[in-house]
Amino acid sequence: MLVSKQWLQEFVDVRHKTGQELADLITKSGIEVEGVEVRDADLNNIVVGRVLTKEKHPEADKLNVTTVDIGQEEPVQIVCGAPNVDAGQDVIVARVGARLPGIKIKRAKLRGVVSEGMICSLEELGFEKKYIREDEQDGIHTFREPVTPGQDVLELLGLHDEVLELGLTPNRSDCLSMYGVAHEVAGILNTTPVFPSVEVPEAASSTAVTVQLDSEACTFYAAREIRDITIGESPLWLKNRLIANGIRPINNVVDITNFVLLETGQPLHAFDANKLGQQIVVRQAKAGETFQTLDEVERTLDPSMLVITDGERPVALAGVMGGANTEVDSATTSIVLESAYFAPTSVRKTSRVLGLRSDSSSRFEKGVDPRRVVLALDRAAMLIAELAGGTVLSGTAEAGTLQLEDHLIEGSVSYINHRLGMEIEGTVMKDLLERLGLEVELSADALTVSVPTRRQDLMIPADLAEEVARLYGYDALTSSLPREASRGFLPKRNQHRRKMRQLLQGAGLSQAITYSLTSEQRAMQFNEQQDLHPVKLAMPISEARSTLRTSLIPGLLEVAQHNVARQHADLAYYELGSVYLQRDASLETLPLEQEMLAGIMVGLAEQHRVHGTHVKTDFFVIKGIVETLAEALDVPLTYEAAAMQSMHPGRTARILLDGEAIGFVGQVHPGLSKEEYGLKEVYVFELDAMALHSKVARVYQEISRFPSMTRDVAIVLDRSVSASEVEAVIMQAAGPLLKQVELFDVYTGDNVGADQKSFAFSLRYQNKERTLVDEEVTTAHQQVIEALQSSFKAELRS
Amino acid sequence: MREQLEALRDEALQLVNQASTQKELNDVRVKYLGKKGPITEVLRGMGKLSAEERPVVGEIANAVRSVIQTELEQRLVDVKQQEMDAKLALEAIDVTLPGRPKQVGQAHLLQQVTDEIEDIFVGLGYTIAEGPEVEQDLFNFEMLNLPKDHPARDMQDSFYITDEILMRTHTSPVQARTMLASKGEPIRILCPGKVYRRDEDDATHSHQFMQVEGLVVGEEISMADLKGTLEAFVKQMFGEAREIRLRPSFFPFTEPSVEVDVSCFKCGGKGCNICKQTGWIEILGAGMVHPHVLEMAEYDSTKMSGFAFGMGIERIAMLKYGVDDIRHFYTNDVRFSEQF
Numbered sequence A: 001m002l003v004s005k006q007w008l009q010e011f012v013d014v015r016h017k018t019g020q021e022l023a024d025l026i027t028k029s030g031i032e033v034e035g036v037e038v039r040d041a042d043l044n045n046i047v048v049g050r051v052l053t054k055e056k057h058p059e060a061d062k063l064n065v066t067t068v069d070i071g072q073e074e075p076v077q078i079v080c081g082a083p084n085v086d087a088g089q090d091v092i093v094a095r096v097g098a099r100l101p102g103i104k105i106k107r108a109k110l111r112g113v114v115s116e117g118m119i120c121s122l123e124e125l126g127f128e129k130k131y132i133r134e135d136e137q138d139g140i141h142t143f144r145e146p147v148t149p150g151q152d153v154l155e156l157l158g159l160h161d162e163v164l165e166l167g168l169t170p171n172r173s174d175c176l177s178m179y180g181v182a183h184e185v186a187g188i189l190n191t192t193p194v195f196p197s198v199e200v201p202e203a204a205s206s207t208a209v210t211v212q213l214d215s216e217a218c219t220f221y222a223a224r225e226i227r228d229i230t231i232g233e234s235p236l237w238l239k240n241r242l243i244a245n246g247i248r249p250i251n252n253v254v255d256i257t258n259f260v261l262l263e264t265g266q267p268l269h270a271f272d273a274n275k276l277g278q279q280i281v282v283r284q285a286k287a288g289e290t291f292q293t294l295d296e297v298e299r300t301l302d303p304s305m306l307v308i309t310d311g312e313r314p315v316a317l318a319g320v321m322g323g324a325n326t327e328v329d330s331a332t333t334s335i336v337l338e339s340a341y342f343a344p345t346s347v348r349k350t351s352r353v354l355g356l357r358s359d360s361s362s363r364f365e366k367g368v369d370p371r372r373v374v375l376a377l378d379r380a381a382m383l384i385a386e387l388a389g390g391t392v393l394s395g396t397a398e399a400g401t402l403q404l405e406d407h408l409i410e411g412s413v414s415y416i417n418h419r420l421g422m423e424i425e426g427t428v429m430k431d432l433l434e435r436l437g438l439e440v441e442l443s444a445d446a447l448t449v450s451v452p453t454r455r456q457d458l459m460i461p462a463d464l465a466e467e468v469a470r471l472y473g474y475d476a477l478t479s480s481l482p483r484e485a486s487r488g489f490l491p492k493r494n495q496h497r498r499k500m501r502q503l504l505q506g507a508g509l510s511q512a513i514t515y516s517l518t519s520e521q522r523a524m525q526f527n528e529q530q531d532l533h534p535v536k537l538a539m540p541i542s543e544a545r546s547t548l549r550t551s552l553i554p555g556l557l558e559v560a561q562h563n564v565a566r567q568h569a570d571l572a573y574y575e576l577g578s579v580y581l582q583r584d585a586s587l588e589t590l591p592l593e594q595e596m597l598a599g600i601m602v603g604l605a606e607q608h609r610v611h612g613t614h615v616k617t618d619f620f621v622i623k624g625i626v627e628t629l630a631e632a633l634d635v636p637l638t639y640e641a642a643a644m645q646s647m648h649p650g651r652t653a654r655i656l657l658d659g660e661a662i663g664f665v666g667q668v669h670p671g672l673s674k675e676e677y678g679l680k681e682v683y684v685f686e687l688d689a690m691a692l693h694s695k696v697a698r699v700y701q702e703i704s705r706f707p708s709m710t711r712d713v714a715i716v717l718d719r720s721v722s723a724s725e726v727e728a729v730i731m732q733a734a735g736p737l738l739k740q741v742e743l744f745d746v747y748t749g750d751n752v753g754a755d756q757k758s759f760a761f762s763l764r765y766q767n768k769e770r771t772l773v774d775e776e777v778t779t780a781h782q783q784v785i786e787a788l789q790s791s792f793k794a795e796l797r798s
Numbered sequence B: 001m002r003e004q005l006e007a008l009r010d011e012a013l014q015l016v017n018q019a020s021t022q023k024e025l026n027d028v029r030v031k032y033l034g035k036k037g038p039i040t041e042v043l044r045g046m047g048k049l050s051a052e053e054r055p056v057v058g059e060i061a062n063a064v065r066s067v068i069q070t071e072l073e074q075r076l077v078d079v080k081q082q083e084m085d086a087k088l089a090l091e092a093i094d095v096t097l098p099g100r101p102k103q104v105g106q107a108h109l110l111q112q113v114t115d116e117i118e119d120i121f122v123g124l125g126y127t128i129a130e131g132p133e134v135e136q137d138l139f140n141f142e143m144l145n146l147p148k149d150h151p152a153r154d155m156q157d158s159f160y161i162t163d164e165i166l167m168r169t170h171t172s173p174v175q176a177r178t179m180l181a182s183k184g185e186p187i188r189i190l191c192p193g194k195v196y197r198r199d200e201d202d203a204t205h206s207h208q209f210m211q212v213e214g215l216v217v218g219e220e221i222s223m224a225d226l227k228g229t230l231e232a233f234v235k236q237m238f239g240e241a242r243e244i245r246l247r248p249s250f251f252p253f254t255e256p257s258v259e260v261d262v263s264c265f266k267c268g269g270k271g272c273n274i275c276k277q278t279g280w281i282e283i284l285g286a287g288m289v290h291p292h293v294l295e296m297a298e299y300d301s302t303k304m305s306g307f308a309f310g311m312g313i314e315r316i317a318m319l320k321y322g323v324d325d326i327r328h329f330y331t332n333d334v335r336f337s338e339q340f
Helices: A018-030 A170-175 A178-187 A234-243 A254-264 A343-354 A359-364 A370-387 A414-421 A426-433 A461-472 A490-504 A551-564 A619-633 A668-676 A723-734 A772-792 B002-016 B022-033 B036-047 B051-091 B108-122 B149-155 B172-182 B223-238 B291-294 B313-320
Strands: A001-005 A032-038 A044-056 A064-069 A076-080 A090-100 A106-108 A113-115 A118-120 A162-167 A201-205 A212-214 A218-227 A268-272 A280-286 A291-292 A299-301 A306-309 A314-317 A335-342 A391-394 A397-400 A405-412 A440-445 A445-452 A570-583 A592-602 A604-608 A613-616 A638-639 A647-657 A660-668 A682-688 A709-718 A740-748 A756-765 B134-136 B166-167 B187-196 B210-221 B244-251 B254-263 B281-289 B303-312
Touching: A001 A234, A018 A032, A018 A162, A032 A359, A044 A118, A044 A740, A064 A570, A076 A090, A076 A113, A076 A118, A170 A178, A170 B244, A178 A254, A178 A426, A201 A280, A212 A218, A212 A397, A218 A280, A218 A370, A234 A254, A254 A268, A254 A359, A254 A370, A268 A314, A268 A370, A280 A335, A280 A604, A299 A359, A306 A343, A335 A343, A335 A370, A343 A359, A405 A414, A405 A461, A414 A426, A414 A445, A414 A461, A414 B223, A426 A440, A426 A445, A426 A461, A461 B244, A461 B254, A490 A570, A490 A592, A490 A619, A551 A570, A551 A592, A551 A668, A619 A638, A619 A647, A619 A660, A619 A682, A619 A772, A638 A723, A660 A668, A660 B002, A709 A772, A723 A740, A723 A756, A723 A772, A756 A772, B002 B022, B002 B036, B002 B051, B022 B036, B022 B051, B022 B244, B036 B051, B108 B187, B108 B210, B108 B223, B108 B313, B172 B187, B172 B210, B210 B313, B223 B244, B223 B254, B223 B281, B223 B303, B223 B313, B244 B281, B254 B303, B281 B291, B281 B313, B291 B303, B303 B313
Parallel strands: A201 A391, A212 A280
Antiparallel strands: A001 A162, A032 A162, A044 A064, A044 A090, A064 A076, A090 A118, A106 A113, A218 A335, A218 A391, A218 A397, A268 A335, A280 A306, A291 A299, A306 A314, A405 A445, A440 A445, A570 A592, A592 A682, A604 A613, A638 A647, A647 A660, A660 A682, A709 A756, A740 A756, B134 B166, B187 B210, B210 B303, B244 B254, B254 B281, B281 B303
């Protein structure tokens, strides 16, 4: 909402405050003023000039030499390049010494002819093009109103003004009008606002217009009929007001409806009475009904939309925009003026469905003040009679009712003080609320407040607390802390997350945070659960951010792609975040949000060039990180070969905990990583983060005082047998004395058969109670060897 | 015989002194003190001596032996030391060469800021509450005093999935859920998390960002408690000298509502480019929980009251660390991650 200080002055005395001072006061009491424009900041010495003579410039075709009366004893000579300049015109002259945005006017010689000043266009005064008349777009401005040479143009155009831009929150729609702003400012300045009285000069004959309401979305509709209008340009003062508030003047009737809208906040609409007829019926639109709005767009309506009709065809989209079929134009002589109360939700919906917002819809959808519906109609009728020479027929055609009663709030002084933690006297509260134009009764602690219809945001005692606080000022608020002590703690799952993060960072991985939304295709990559339904946005901004992820890996691949493309070929990142798993095909329930821990590694895991050493990331490097994590978190993970479409068929392991799959680790399928992410060799893991949260409490294990014995066993067996299978058999066979198994050598090659390999394990035996005897270790070890032979047909290597 | 022994002694001691390796010393020991050595020879010939001479010569011989022995041992210590010194001299390295550092990863900057905020509020008696990011309209809006078609819904353009399910636009639904689950009991929670708005990504907007909200509900909770709590937070987060300022504002779920500014932590309030010359920086929104919100969650708003506050983590991080583009947080460029 733009507020002209000059206009505001008509209702509240603000002369003693600058625009900025006013802005600070308004901001401090709750409505943020986003800017103050001093309209004459870059302008001075600009006066009315009357062009006395015009001659062609002797040396230049496009220039004219004029003499102009600027109210001084002698006329001045001004060289002017505008094509539309002519003798007899009243124009804008920037005198020698004048300031315009970006220019200072000096006495000059133009192609040998002296020029003492400049004849200006409105654009040169800083007006936007949209405010300039069609025929003056490329030339100078000429006054059509009676003006006197030498008169201050800035005064005439209302430019000795400051305009405040209010950033209104949705609750303060009462300030979408000058009246509303006047009430607010008067409250802040502790004065009483004054509003113009409205008296409609009615003719003897009465209107024959009838109104019929066929929908509950319109609770009240009023219309006045005005005849013998002369459509023309509005007077300067009216145009100045509209321009200051950002609205383009069109003609006197339309300008008056816009002026009253800005003044009262009540949207009005004028129909050409000859095109409309005598009947108005308000109803819901019919399915498929089409209608051309004033912006010349053909619109297809549906039954959720409210329309004004002439009994047959729609003539306006209620509260949103009028129709081309009843538009007021230069030939109009009679009008029907509408003022109504439309249900906010109806207007809001229509405007949203059609993508059509107007100054009218933005007010109706927040609820206009019922008390101003008729007031605004009469105010406009009065102005049209005055400025467009109209005859207002007597009577108002109307239908429906308005809620005009005040709203009562039963509050108390103690409630407000408790809520604020302040100690404000009841009489002070009464005074503050009365400044806002509310009626207040104070009796002991009880505070009964009668709220006029214009303040629909004040409903309950808490709302009064805010009004008191914002006018009293928060600077007076003391500080305290909640009195009751409370047990503060970081929940276990948060502690678990911090531990996982610390471990992975210690292992060299940095944390990434990526977007939860990705493309539909990437959303389902790396999660091969067959029963998942993609969770898609109804109206995404782009396809690339349209679907919720079911795996963290695609996001991490994008991170790797970004960095590798920027010469960072060695990377290690992890992410801890949710994936969204929807198993309900109807999508009516919320998806499962599963927190995953994922990692990605590319290039070298370690490099010390000066020492000539490096470790290239491979399957075992990234698996080692998962193992380290599992060890530190006390969760016994196991691994088995896995086949996944997006992963390398021979370098991927499923990760299991107590036999349940909780994730995977391996190399991304080189075809996929290369083609889609431009990465040759990428290793990743992804795990259910909360499954890693061990529930096992650690208990101290006695440290054995007795020495251990180590025996090695080397076997040759079939190449297809996995190390973990062999290890399981060893653990099973050895009995309780076996404390540790370590695979220390794997061999394939010339010394074993083509489909064979060799494993060498080191087995450590220990007894907690006593020193081991050679024979018992031999027995246990023999059991291991026999088990290996029988389970895998393993041959012993010497 | 005495002369013979003394000559042997001098000869041996001279060799001991000349020896520069353990081996040479060993040779001397074997030669003079060994079983076949000259001193043993002399002692063997003692049988021919008279009973008076025998102890005298024996004593001399033992003395010679002992001197050689002692000198040998001392010399051995020196030689060992020299040998060790020589060996270590050869092992010397340039200690200014770089080591083999273990690479350590960094926590994401947003994570660091979140952790810091969590720790401050845990110290003030809060615990952490969380909720789903894909949320029901009921919890995201309706239970927060934002019925369908409320104009204030325009303040947040949302990503809907169905008519009733959307990506949460703020962490406030966690408040509604926690209140419902707490069945009228006092609450003190902090709710960090990801939120989503239908915004085009640019330097200051991100369709995904992080928020942290706080909620306190109890008997006699007031606006003064809110101010004191936020002061404690701001001093811990931005420094002891910081102050806060409350400005009236509007949120549908609080009444009264305020915006909270902190005195500029760069210029201290004198005015600079960070605070746009005002001395104050807006960092969060807050207010007293709206009685409708309490009642929808089955709290008796005449007995219980509460305050809530919320802030954007990105904004805090950008202000505190001078980050100029919100997209840096989600690109995860190594050159960015490494700085924090």
